[in-house]
Amino acid sequence: MTSPQFATVQALDLAPLARPVAFEGCFGWLHPAHGPMPRKVGVVIVPGVGRDARCGHKPLRLLAEQLAGAGFATLRYDHPGQGEGLELAEGQDVLEAWTQGVAQAAQALRDATGVAEVVLVGLRLGATLAALAQADAAGLVLLAPVILGRRWLRELKVAAVLGGTGGRDDGEVFEAEGLSLASDTAARLSGLDLTAIHATTPKVLMIAQTEASDLLGEHLKGLGADVARADFPGYDMLFEDAHSNRAPTQVFDRVAAWLEASFQERATDPRQPPEAAVELRPPGAVERPVRFGEGLAGVLCQPDGDHESRRAVIFCNTGGDPRVGIGGFAVQASRLLARKGVASLRFDFAGLGDSPSDAPIHVYETSRQPDLAAAISFLNDEGLSDITLVGACAGAYHALAAARQDPRVGAVFAINAAKLIWRPGDSLAVGRRDEGKSTAAYKAGFRQPETWMRLLKGQVDVGAVAATLARRLVARWTRPANHGEVAALRGGMAAFASRGGRAHLLVGLDDPSLDEVANYFGPEGRNWRAHDGLTLSVRAGIDHGLALAFSRRIALAELQAFLGV
Structure with missing residues (x-):
């Protein structure tokens, strides 16, 4: 058996393929700078967590490719204990590990490419972690940052109900849309308030459109940052289910334009990251x-x-x-x-x-x-x-x-x-939720007294259930027409x-x-x-x-x- 590293592929008529990187138990992809103007500044993309990470994964890859084409070497990665990162030790402070992971990613980018400065680009909780980490960054791009942790957790609960899973929040575990947090981690996240941070990078681009983001922008200006603001067209479409969502191209163009205007200095001796074997070693x-x-x-x-x-x-x-x-x-x-x-x-x-x-x-x-x-x-x-x-x-x-x-x-x-x-x-x-349960589940529910109590209280959408069952009945009637x-x-x-x-x-x-x-x-x-x-x-x-x-x-x-x- 050969020793698989990074297998050779056929040439693609696309941007240069990203190269895998591993650091401190994290896995990521490095998009080498290309195009006519390699920059002295590189970019670390900090993802969200849970459903935000899933929905944002491909769009953030597209952003990384766009920025690399503009001359910015770009690294994107999974948080410690998330995605393909190694599991955290039992009892380890998750929020601290995630925040340290931002700094470790920035250092990995510096080591691999020799960039003199780093800009952190974060999405949702990733933007929050970037703002908390700082990581000696020259700038921050905050894409719809989570400003108040308790509000974000509440939104996750609602999303879990609408998504049909219901989640869990029983004082031991907080669980919603694939994200599981121990109670102490959820408590720490609930206490987050970005308007209380005490330091910031010299330059900030914030793309968001809430009252809380207005307050955050003023707070960062008060700390001495040059803050640029913009709305977030395409936000709702970005966070549709990943099979149907779309990258917010206007936002990404705005990010690229801000980076190009804010960090114009070219690299005098641009360095391509070396080809190297990459591996992670989970237990066994x-x-x-x-x-x-x-x-x-x-x-x-x-x-x-x-x-x-x-x-x-x-x-x-x-x-x-x-x-x-x-x-x-x-x-x-x-x-x-x-x-x-x-x-x-x-x-x-x-x-x-x-x-x-x-x-x-x-x-x-x-x-x-x-x-x-x-x-x-x-x-x-x-x-x-x-x-x-x-x-x-x-x-x-x-x-x-x-x-x-x-x-x-x-x-x-x-x-x-x-x-x-x-x-x-x-x-x-x-x-x-709008597709309903299985027919067997509805039949079982009809035999349960609590179902009728919910019906009498108006807690059952009778029209939606009837429409769902009618569609299924029609499908069974028409099945012979599709016998082939x-x-x-x-x-x-x-x-x-x-x-x-x-x-x-x-x-x-x-x-x-x-x-x-x-x-x-x-x-x-x-x-x-x-x-x-x-x-x-x-x-x-x-x-x-x-x-x-x-x-x-x-x-x-x-x-x-x-x-x-």
Whole structure:
């Protein structure tokens, strides 16, 4: 087996590919400065956390590419204990670690490129951490900073309810939209108030449009900063679900223009970062960033030390989210499996996360079979031939499609497959509150007295429930008209099973994907279970995208059982 470092890729008609970096247990990407005017100043992009980080991941990559093209070497990274960073030690001060991580990222950029100065560009809580860290920076760009921590936590709770997960805040753990915080960390974050900081950088650009940001701007001016202000057009679109959101191009153009005007000095001796082997070492594992195919980016996670197994798992993107998975599920699973002797590859489909693409993409209509074929070929070249695909939501859809088309796929573990057949015009909002629960959950609810009490109190949106059930009834009535697609799905899975393939569907009892199974494989998936190797598990309490820690624990346990490790 070769020692994978940063695999060679075909030339792309794109900006120079970012280079992986690792520092102090953090993983990131360095975008080398290019274009006619390399600058003395470099940029560190500080991401948000939780859902803000997922929604902002690809847009911030695009910003990094834009700034690198303007001559600013740019580093973006995951916070300690977040994304692909190593886990923090038990009891470690999370807020302090995140703040120190900003300074460590700035130093990593200086060491790699030799830039004389650094500007910190932060989004949401990342902007707050940048303002707290300072890190001897020459300037700050605050993109919709979290100014009052308690208000931000309250907003997260509301978002969790609207997102259908509900979250958790019981005095021990604060949990919302994939972000889990110990009570002491939540308390410290709740006490944050940026208008109370005592120092700032000489130059600040703040892009926000709230009363609190007005107060912050005046406070920073009082501390002696040259503060430029601008509104944030495109804010709401940026924080749509990652499969549909858009980068705020006007804002990014404003950031680039401010940097170019504020830091005009060119580098006298620009230095390109050296090519170097990059790896992280979680307990029992070795992780190396890789590129393969048409510039697809990912991380190969292998057991630490000698191992003879030829088994490997490939994790697919959940919807449009980056490869780490909601709540870091793919990272947690990769590292757990490595300790059990199983290698894994988590990578981004083309156009998602860190994998560039000029082509328009759709979470379902863009075929991911070329991406998965390239991933399988890469693993085969590494001596790994026993391949299992793992995916949630749209990732499950593409994994099951690959199983039917690529004979090299031996097994699939599919979580809440929102679509087994996609038809143009179908809703992408599956799993959100407005799509409702599964029909089985509604039937169970009708038998519970508390449901009728909520109905009498006006706490049930009867119209929305009726509309949801009506759509599903129509879908079942019209299924015979689509018998060709249904037959192809059933026949494809039967052929997969007949050649020895295994596929497991993990479905939440309340999840609408349970209706998808019933539509095409009968009640309780009887036509699915009829084949050896095709299994189904329906579990109560599992949210659609594994935003809750409880859901991730169930999924991890069932994945281990499926793999027999």
